Structure formats: structure tokens, C-alpha cells
Amino acid sequence: MAPAIPTAMERPHFIGIGGAGMSGIAKILAQRGAKVAGSDAKESGTAEALRALGATVHIGHAAEHLAADASSVVVSSAIRADNPELVRAAELDIPVVHRSDALAALMGGLRAIAVAGTHGKTTTTSMLAVALTELGLDPSYAIGGDLAGPGTNARHGEGDIFVAEADESDRSFQKYDPEVAIVLNVELDHHANYASMDEIYDSFETFVGKVVPGGTLVISADQAGAVELTRRVRDLSSLKVVTYGADEHADVRVHKVTPRGLTSEVTVLLGGKYLTFTVSVPGRHYALNAVAALAAGVALGIPAHNLASALGKYTGVKRRLQLKGEAAGVQVIDSYAHHPTEMTADLEAMRAAAADSRLLVVFQPHLFSRTQELGTEMGRALALADASVVLDIYPAREDPIPGVTSALIIDAAGTAGADVTAVHDKATVPDVIAGMARPGDLVLTMGAGDVTDLGPEILARLS
Structure with missing residues (x-):
């Protein structure tokens, strides 16, 4: 009902x-x-x-x-x-x-899992939604991206669990009262709303403080910002803290992540027992997202071995290393990554998945404020590609900032030894890529804006 x-x-x-x-x-x-x-x-x-x-x-x-x-x-x-x-x-x-108040109202009366962090929220929320559905628990969920299987970002379920992506960008995640909170990582981003890491920590502390009495915080034991947040909230007497990661003291310890092409095999040590399961997307960061999902489900009382098996049914989220197709021997993959940490993780994942292939990137920076603060790091991340095309900044909700352009990224990439080409007319990108690509290459469209629209156009041009 x-x-x-x-x-x-x-x-x-x-x-x-x-x-x-x-x-x-x-x-x-x-x-x-x-x-x-x-x-x-x-x-x-x-x-x-x-x-x-x-x-x-x-x-x-x-x-x-x-x-x-x-x-x-x-x-x-x-x-x-x-x-x-x-x-x-x-x-x-x-x-x-x-929007956050409306979502909080929807979660009222249900056992809520709120997934927070600078990166990985959509993937982790999706993994939980898929696994809990697979187990017949019929959860409700609200996600920031469409699941590759059901093809939707939200659903009302008849079960008593609600899984929600919790957005820190405007502090709206402070509105929720979850039974389980997941914090994947804590980094400085959303520069229009946060002036310093101290403000970020304060915001995450408020979020964690809203966990219902007797509830659980599932948090990374590896990422520096998450470790610092754990130190800050350890004294909350009503909160159970469960850490996960490769750190030897993690409560859910990642023993091994083995790449298997475009999938990974993950082995964790949980409750004194080893547990191995498959994650159907490449990259260590996605494997860690799955471990966070596993720990959260266990915190709700779901048997770990059941969850591990169900997590293997997850097939991805649109725009999270999503294969768009193949033409002329070239695979085109789409990535939502727009922060340097995300960019680096996805580029490293693609390198590991296809070590013998050339990696070509079409990158569209997202937001003037983010580019102003992190443009140098974005450029360095692009050095992981064999060649990159960089588009103009996608403004989204922002007005231009004088002097802030894609040139900040391109200059940093060049200094890092990257092969980078500036393209100001997005419509010409398919021709540019067709001139660069050869059979066996991987093309990655990357960014949070409308760069995703280029995947089908590149495939059509290659054909």
C-alpha cells in the first residue's frame, strides 16, 4: 500500500x-x-x-x-x-x-538509505535499487540517472525501503532522516556554494547527524576526506559507523579487485569470512561503490551472501561508462565524469579494460566555477588519454566568468604532455574524431553536459 x-x-x-x-x-x-x-x-x-x-x-x-x-x-x-x-x-x-523537501516527504515512514559523496552517488544508489529489487524487496528509489536495465531513474515500490541519491551540491541532503547513510568520499566541489573544505565537512556532518537514532553510517576507510569526516562524527553516540575499503582496519575490507574485461571480480572480508562477487562495470571505483552498497544492505539486516549475488545483476547506469555502440572497429563509450577525480577514475578504468587500445576522449567541461577552480587538474587527467578533444564550457545554470574558458584545461593538459585539440563548434566533433580514429580505438565522450549527444553522431559518422 x-x-x-x-x-x-x-x-x-x-x-x-x-x-x-x-x-x-x-x-x-x-x-x-x-x-x-x-x-x-x-x-x-x-x-x-x-x-x-x-x-x-x-x-x-x-x-x-x-x-x-x-x-x-x-x-x-x-x-x-x-x-x-x-x-x-x-x-x-x-x-x-x-525538490529536497518533496523527496524527504516521499521517504517519510519508510526505511531510508541516503547515498552521499562527491562522486559515485548515482552508481551506488542504482546498485542498491537493482539488488534489493532482485531480492524481491520491491524498494522505492530516486536516482540521478536512468538504470540501464529498467531504463528509469525512479519507482514507487510496495516494500518498506526507500533508496535515494542525496545531493550535497546545495546542502539539500541535510533534509533527510535516513536509517542508513552512505558517504563514499568528501572533496571540494560545487564552488558556487562552498568556499572551503571546512564548509564541506560542516555540511556532511549535518547530513550524518540526521541519521535516525540507532542508524548506521557506511563510509569509506580509504578516501582522505571520508576518513576525516569519520574522525569528526565518531562521538555521535546514537550512530553506528561501518567503514569499508582496502584499509586493513576497515570493517568491510576489500581483499582484491580483479579486472575481467569490462567487469570486475571483487573479494571482501566481512564478519571474518571471504565473499566474492561480480560487478558488471569496469574500474576499481565502481567495485568500491558495490562494496558500499553491500555494507548498507547488511546494515538493514539483509544477508551478505544474498546481496552479493544480487549485486551481480546490476548492469550499469546510463552515462556511467555506457557503451553506446561500435562502428568501423571503434567502440564509443559515454562517461558522466566532470570532476578531475571522476575523470581520472574512468580513464584509468578504460585503460585497464582495454590495455592494447588507443583511448580518444571528447571532453566538455561543466560549469565556469568548477573550471576556474579545477581546470588544471582536469587537464592533467586528460594526459591519461592518447588524444583528447576539448569543447567549450557547458554553462548549465551559471553565467560566464571573465577569463574562464576551456583554454585553462587545454594549457594544463599540454603542460602535462597530453595531445589536446580545442574544438569550439560541437557539430564538427564527429568529423574530427573520424579523422583521428582507427580500428581498435576506444572513444570516450565525457562530461555532465550535452556532450552525451555526440556518441550516436560519432558512430553514424564512423559508419
Whole structure:
């Protein structure tokens, strides 16, 4: 039986309903029986999926799209104050609800697992969703990306578990009260909202402090930021801390990660026993995500050997080293990586998976603020590729910053010895790659913006 829908969520209107986070909440509400409406900037498969669930989706933003009887207007931090639908909401005195508050309301009364960290949230949340579903526990879940199997980012389940990706970028993850919190890593990112690592730590401490009494924190024993956070929260008497990783003192210790082509075999030491299972995506970082998922499930009381077997059913998330296809002997793979740590991890994973292949990268920087702070590190990461094409910065929600361009990355890459080409016209990339690639190469489209659209175009050009 579906939990009761809060009054404010009975007839919600979502501004930007097609976004990864917003669409998931809208889908669950529609599945629970709410009368969902919203708008988005452009038509998409997500908009069609929402309509199939009974939602009304308008394309474009206009005041008349907001119905006068809407019970609330749901927004993310990306929605600007001058959005005509938001302005109209104020005129009609309709309550405005942040996306995180809407998600928190959906989790009410359920056993929540909230997955946080600078990197790896979507993958780990997805692994848990797939494994718990495989075990017949019928969880609800809200993820920042579409699962490769079910092809959706959210679902209302009849079980008592809710798995949610917890976004630290705007501190919205502080709204949740999980039974289990996962912290994969803690690094400085989202520079428009955080000025220092101390602010990051403070934010994560608040998130951890919201774990329900008697609940569990599952946290990395290897990553420096996570280790520091563990030190800071150890004195929370109502919190059980479970560490995982290769560190010899980890509660769930990673004994070995063995690459098997585009998969990995993972062996962990848990409760004095060794347990081996398969992760169907390449790279040590994804293997560690799976171990975090395993530890979280065990914290909920699920037998480890059952979970390990179910995790092997996970087949990936769209945009997380997703194979888009092959043409003329060239494989094209898509990566969402946009932070230097993520970029390095995915590039190293591809190197390990196909050691004898040339690796060509099409990288699109995401956000001016991130490029300003981390452009040098992005350039160094690209040195792991045999050759790279770097596009102009994808602005997303930001206005340009004077002097901040892709040249910051290209200059750093050149200094690191990388072979890098600047391409300002995205439409020319398929021709550029076709001129560079030869049979046996791997092409990786990388970034959090619309660089993902280039994969099919490159394949078509290669064909």
C-alpha cells in the first residue's frame, strides 16, 4: 500500500520536470496517485515517460502553464527567481517547495538509505535499487540517472525501503532522516556554494547527524576526506559507523579487485569470512561503490551472501561508462565524469579494460566555477588519454566568468604532455574524431553536459 500523499504534493507543479532529480520525484508521486504537472525547456524521452504515468508536461516555461489549483510548485536550486511560473506562483500564493523537501516527504515512514559523496552517488544508489529489487524487496528509489536495465531513474515500490541519491551540491541532503547513510568520499566541489573544505565537512556532518537514532553510517576507510569526516562524527553516540575499503582496519575490507574485461571480480572480508562477487562495470571505483552498497544492505539486516549475488545483476547506469555502440572497429563509450577525480577514475578504468587500445576522449567541461577552480587538474587527467578533444564550457545554470574558458584545461593538459585539440563548434566533433580514429580505438565522450549527444553522431559518422 502506498504511503499517504502529503497535502502539498496532491497536485504538484514541477518547474524543470525533466531534470534527473525532479523527474524521479514526479514519477513516484504519479505512481502514488498524485495529479502531477510541470514544464521543461525541451521535449525528451523523460517527458514522454511522465506523460505515460498520467502527468501533464508542458514544453517551455510560461505563467499560463501553472494551474490555479496547484497544491504546490516544486523547484530545484537551478530555477531562477524570474522564472515566469515561479513568479505566477507568488501571485497566486501557491506554496513553493524545494525538490529536497518533496523527496524527504516521499521517504517519510519508510526505511531510508541516503547515498552521499562527491562522486559515485548515482552508481551506488542504482546498485542498491537493482539488488534489493532482485531480492524481491520491491524498494522505492530516486536516482540521478536512468538504470540501464529498467531504463528509469525512479519507482514507487510496495516494500518498506526507500533508496535515494542525496545531493550535497546545495546542502539539500541535510533534509533527510535516513536509517542508513552512505558517504563514499568528501572533496571540494560545487564552488558556487562552498568556499572551503571546512564548509564541506560542516555540511556532511549535518547530513550524518540526521541519521535516525540507532542508524548506521557506511563510509569509506580509504578516501582522505571520508576518513576525516569519520574522525569528526565518531562521538555521535546514537550512530553506528561501518567503514569499508582496502584499509586493513576497515570493517568491510576489500581483499582484491580483479579486472575481467569490462567487469570486475571483487573479494571482501566481512564478519571474518571471504565473499566474492561480480560487478558488471569496469574500474576499481565502481567495485568500491558495490562494496558500499553491500555494507548498507547488511546494515538493514539483509544477508551478505544474498546481496552479493544480487549485486551481480546490476548492469550499469546510463552515462556511467555506457557503451553506446561500435562502428568501423571503434567502440564509443559515454562517461558522466566532470570532476578531475571522476575523470581520472574512468580513464584509468578504460585503460585497464582495454590495455592494447588507443583511448580518444571528447571532453566538455561543466560549469565556469568548477573550471576556474579545477581546470588544471582536469587537464592533467586528460594526459591519461592518447588524444583528447576539448569543447567549450557547458554553462548549465551559471553565467560566464571573465577569463574562464576551456583554454585553462587545454594549457594544463599540454603542460602535462597530453595531445589536446580545442574544438569550439560541437557539430564538427564527429568529423574530427573520424579523422583521428582507427580500428581498435576506444572513444570516450565525457562530461555532465550535452556532450552525451555526440556518441550516436560519432558512430553514424564512423559508419
